[in-house]
Amino acid sequence: MPVPRFKSLFTASVLPNAQRLGCGAMWSRLRTILPSPNCLPPRWCSGFVSRMRYMNRLKEDDTACLSALHNGQIFLFHHLSPLLQCTQRGTLRPAALATSDVQSVLERLGSDGSLVKKSVLVSCLEQNQAQFCLDVGELDQVSVEEACEGKFLDLRKSLFLLTTAEAPILAKGQALLRWHQTSRFCSATGQLTHRNQAGSQRACSSNGIIYYPKMSPVVIVLVSDGRRCLLGRQPAFPLGMYSALAGFCDMGESLEEALCREVAEEVGLELQSITYSSSQHWPFPHSSLMLGCHATVSPAHTQLQVDHAELENARWFSLEEITSALKLQTPPQRGDSPALWLPPKQAVAHRLITEWTKQQLLKDTDQNQRPGSC
C-alpha cells in the first residue's frame, strides 16, 4: 500500500485539541479511509519516471516541444469549453485529435498554421506521445464542431458527464488556457509577456520576470458527528445539490487553520479532529488546489448557525440519505420532489462523501459483529 509519501501530512497534527491517533490505529484507519490507488498518480507503473522527465524536458526545450506537438494529440476548446465526442456506447469522451488532423481542419477553416503553436502541454501518453490543449475561440464554433464530429460543452457540465480518466486533463488544460488569456501583460512593467512553447511559463519582454501559472489553495472538509455528515449548499449550485464545506485559504494560514476558520464562519462549529484524505486540482473559479479532509465535531455540539451570506443552507445528513443519493443516476429536475444530489465523481467532495460512507458502513458491520449484538 503506497501511502508513506503522505505520512508527514497525516502525522503533522492539526488542532491543539485534536484527538491524536496512535500510529498503529492511524495506519489501519488510513487503510480504510484511503484505500483507493486512483487517489495517487501512477508512480509505480513502468514508464512513469521516463514520462515525467520527458514532460520536464519539453517545458525547458522549445524546439523539442514543437516537435512533440507535431507528433502529439490535441484537445480542442472553444472559449474555454472542451470539445466532446460521443462514443459507440453512447457515452461522452474528450476528443483527442492528432495534431495533423487539427492542422488540416484549421487550414480548411481559413486559419493560418500559427494557431496550433498556441497549444499548451498538458500530459503525456505511454511511448512519450505528448498531449496538448488549444483554444480555437477565434474560429466559428459550429464549423469546428462539424469538422471534428463533436460538440463544445461547458466544462462544469462536462465534468458531470465524463467518466473517463481524461477529465482532469481537461480541467488542467482549461486552467492553463485561461491563465494565458489573462496574463498577457507584466504586472510590474505593463509590457507584453511571452510564453514558452509548452505554455508552462511567461516572461516579461522588458525585464525578463518569469511568471508561472497560479493556483489558490482551497480547503474542503466533510464534517461528521460520528453518525451523520454535514453538507452545505450555495445558491449557485444545481438543483438539490449539497457539497462538503469549502473555502479559500487566507494569506499566512495553514491547512488546519483554514479548515477550522471556514467551518466556524460558515456553520458556527468547532472542529475536534482533522484527517487529511486527498487533494485535487479544480479549475473553478480560476484554478484551485483543493485539499480534502475529514473532520469530527463533538456529538454534544452539533447545533448549526448557518451564515446565509455564504451558504443558502447547511444540514446534517444520515447515512441512509447519503447512500440513496450516491445511487442516483440522473439529477433532479424542476418540479421533482427535492432529492439530494451530490457533486460529480470527479470532484474531491464526492470522494470524501464515499470515503465517509464506506467508513460508516464498516463501523455498522463491526458493531453488528460484536459478541452480544443481535
Ligand SMILES: NC(=O)C1=CN([C@@H]2O[C@H](COP(=O)(O)OP(=O)(O)OC[C@H]3O[C@@H](n4cnc5c(N)ncnc54)[C@H](OP(=O)(O)O)[C@@H]3O)[C@@H](O)[C@H]2O)C=CC1
Ligand atoms: N471540487 C470539489 O469537490 C469542490 C470544489 N469547490 C470549490 O471550492 C471553491 C471555494 O469554495 P467557496 O465555498 O466558494 O469558498 P469561500 O467559502 O472561501 O467563499 C468564496 C468567497 O471567498 C472570497 N475569496 C477569498 N479568496 C479568494 C480567491 N483566491 N478566489 C476567489 N474568491 C476568494 C470571495 O469573496 P469576495 O468576492 O467577497 O471577496 C469568494 O466569493 C469554489 O470555487 C468551488 O468551486 C467547492 C466544493 C466542492
Ligand SMILES: [Mg+2]
Ligand atoms: Mg465556502
